Amino acid sequence: MTPAEPTLKLVEELPASLVESLIQQLRAGRDPCMPNPNYQARVEHFMRQASCGVELAPMLEVALAAKRSRQTSELVWTGPPTSVVPVRRTEQVLLDLVDAAERKLTIMSFGVFQVPRLVETLERALGRRVDLRIVLGDREQQTDWVIDQQRHQLGQVVASKASLCWWPHERRLRDAAGCAGLMHAKAAVADSRTAFLTSANLTEAALERNMELGVLIHGGTLPGAIDRLVDALLESGELEAL
Secondary structure (H helix, E strand, O other): OOOHHHHHHHHHHOOHHHHHHHHHHHHOOOOOOOOOHHHHHHHHHHHHHHOOOOOHHHHHHHHHHHHHHOOEEEEEEEOOOOOOOOEOOHHHHHHHHHHHOOOEEEEEEOOEEOOHHHHHHHHHHHHOOOEEEEEEOOOHHHHHHHHHHHHHHHHHHHHHHOEEEEOOHHHOOEOOOOOEOOOOOOEEEEOOOEEEEEOOOEEHHHHHOOOEEEEEEEOOOHHHHHHHHHHHHHHHOOOEEO
16 A cells, blocks of 8 residues: 555545644654544554655645545534434534634624534634634614624624624515515635535524534535625625624
8 A cells, every 4th residue: 555545545534624733743743643532543543554754744735735626515414313314513513614714714693692612612713813704693673682692692702803794784685564684694614615504503502402404515616605705795785894
């Protein structure tokens, strides 16, 4: 087996952020250290397979670049176990996406309620100087109360340092009775490279108990298209800073 084969396999199995961490550790001459035992065992197995006098860091960089250039997608199902789609916690997928963000993070959610682990992860991202913007939703009859509650749920650090925005009432579509539309999209995008589209709001019930279905998209053009969509809505005034 050539070193290329286990390198490609490892890059497919590990989150991109951990591959980048491994590359940095190898370049610094340190023994690889991963954040949990399963990843640690996987990397140690890779090192035994691939270590044969070759420079592993450049090989990992090439494999990671190739992975990022193509689009892959996977279902994220939270609910009763089935034989069709493995169960994955919506919360963990979202936390991994936020932790992997290096420069830019866009999050859209109709509701925010009791998500302390997500708030901690967002605070870490802000500490890394990630540009965080959050599009919030509300019902027209409860705007001030709902927005204030969501700010409170996000915590002082996130609420003060992130860019918060909403869909102004005067720009919303309305039916014949005058009822306004809702900002009902639920999505997260990291660095225009990874996107998570999900039925789940940012609430305790959605992340821990509900039946929720989503799609996690790596690479390709779709993650960047979502970021550009939000950019365009802000530029046109359809979304507005809070």
